[in-house]
Amino acid sequence: MAVASKTTARTDAARAFVDAHGHAEAPDFFSISDLSEEFAITHRAIRFYEAKGLLSPRRLNGARIYSRRDRARLHIIVRAKSLGYSLEETKDYLDLYGRQGEGRIKQLEVSVHKSAEMIAELEAKKRQIDEKIEELRLINRVCRQKIAQKRAKNTD
Secondary structure (H helix, E strand, O other): OHHHHHHHHHHHHHHHHHHHOOOOOOOOEEEHHHHHHHHOOOHHHHHHHHHOOOOOOEEEOOEEEEEHHHHHHHHHHHHHHHHOOOHHHHHHHHHHHOOOOHHHHHHHHHHHHHHHHHHHHHHHHHHHHHHHHHHHHHHHHHHHHHHHHHHHHHHO
16 A cells, blocks of 8 residues: 555656646646557556666656657657667667767668668568469459359259
8 A cells, every 4th residue: 555655646746747847738748647648658668668778757756757858759769669660770760869960860861771671671561462462362253253153053
């Protein structure tokens, strides 16, 4: 019971901090629940990204407080994951952002290269799928014809 009340106190403290430092249209800070709900991921996933060094929230009485930067990084993480990027590739991409000067250009170059690579891979898979669909259509058509022929013979 004591653990639950400590967790509730941390959550309440985090919520109060978040509420006090922004307005609904453009908050400066976010709780783990805010981000979890916004990106439809679990608290556990967010803590995992933190443990891997992708996010670095502030702490308030043990509760995590996420900045706009953390939110933007989480958006990139979730999007990269949905596109098939590995966690390591995503981390490398995010790490480029902090570099001065050439970092942003390098990020864009990495995006160009990786997206072209993924497009080629997906197009190859699409061709394979299209070929299999055509093969299955042929099998389906031939089987239907044979069924029709056998039924026609049986009714004669």
